[in-house]
Amino acid sequence: MSTPAILVENVTVHYGEVLALDSASLSLDAARICGLIGMNGSGKSTLFKVIMGMIKPDAGRVLIGGQSPSRARKEGGIGYVPQSEDVDWQFPLSVRDVVMMGRYGHQGFTRRPSKADRAAVDEALDRVELGEYAGRQIGQLSGGQKKRAFVARGIAQGATMMLLDEPFAGVDKRSEATITRLLRELATDGCTILISTHDLHALPELCDEAVLLMRRVLMHGAPELVLQPENLAMAFGLDVLNRPLPEPGTHGGHKHHTASADAASAENRG
Numbered sequence: 001m002s003t004p005a006i007l008v009e010n011v012t013v014h015y016g017e018v019l020a021l022d023s024a025s026l027s028l029d030a031a032r033i034c035g036l037i038g039m040n041g042s043g044k045s046t047l048f049k050v051i052m053g054m055i056k057p058d059a060g061r062v063l064i065g066g067q068s069p070s071r072a073r074k075e076g077g078i079g080y081v082p083q084s085e086d087v088d089w090q091f092p093l094s095v096r097d098v099v100m101m102g103r104y105g106h107q108g109f110t111r112r113p114s115k116a117d118r119a120a121v122d123e124a125l126d127r128v129e130l131g132e133y134a135g136r137q138i139g140q141l142s143g144g145q146k147k148r149a150f151v152a153r154g155i156a157q158g159a160t161m162m163l164l165d166e167p168f169a170g171v172d173k174r175s176e177a178t179i180t181r182l183l184r185e186l187a188t189d190g191c192t193i194l195i196s197t198h199d200l201h202a203l204p205e206l207c208d209e210a211v212l213l214m215r216r217v218l219m220h221g222a223p224e225l226v227l228q229p230e231n232l233a234m235a236f237g238l239d240v241l242n243r244p245l246p247e248p249g250t251h252g253g254h255k256h257h258t259a260s261a262d263a264a265s266a267e268n269r270g
């Protein structure tokens, strides 16, 4: 048996009194795209953070290709697209600076970018179709462009694993299509991808497999299986059985309407 790309074993995480993950277990093979679904508060972001090594579990363990998350991160193997709430969009960084962060592991401790670093950044920006926005402050982009900038950071990094926390929330259709196509290309090149989304309609096209999370992994299997109403009901509550799936593009579950989401939908119309 080969070593799983991601192994999460009986991981429990508390924030004070709040139990965010309760003996969650997950094993993911390399070069697969796995969709992570679960209602708000089900522990999706926490799961990403323990896989990244940003949060230490109270119990259980995480192994990335057989090694610790901190080691895997040091080796530059993990690309991370955080949920928008976890990013300080006012930070004075240009799009190019954000993507260059992916090259830190390749640079000496002076952090002076080499020709190869610049070339990798330019190439990544082209792949996400953001070349012309390279000089913009990161907060000045639309929702979809911001996500693409972080995907470019992972590409420039040469990540063998990409963790994307709700990359389609508040995002225009063009960005969603671009990101979906890129993820497919990355997986074909051997990259392992874990992606949380509320867009259940897009799941079968987006993913090879899907995981239902509710503090623990309730189910892990083919997207079609996980999407069966009785399985969704376990994770989202029984009323899902009496409710049609959200219309494509509405990103069911997101009540917040942000300036960037408005910009993104304007972009979508235009």
Ligand SMILES: Nc1ncnc2c1ncn2[C@@H]1O[C@H](COP(=O)(O)OP(=O)(O)O)[C@@H](O)[C@H]1O
Binding pocket: 015, 016, 018, 019, 020, 038, 039, 040, 041, 042, 043, 044, 045, 046, 047
């Ligand atoms: N920094 C934090 N401090 C306290 N509670 C938190 C923190 N982050 C998340 N939580 C709580 O942990 C639970 C899981 O949160 P989270 O992992 O963000 O879920 P999801 O991403 O699925 O919405 C929720 O009840 C949330 O309120």
Ligand SMILES: [Mg+2]
Binding pocket: 044, 045, 046, 083, 165
């Ligand atoms: Mg979250």
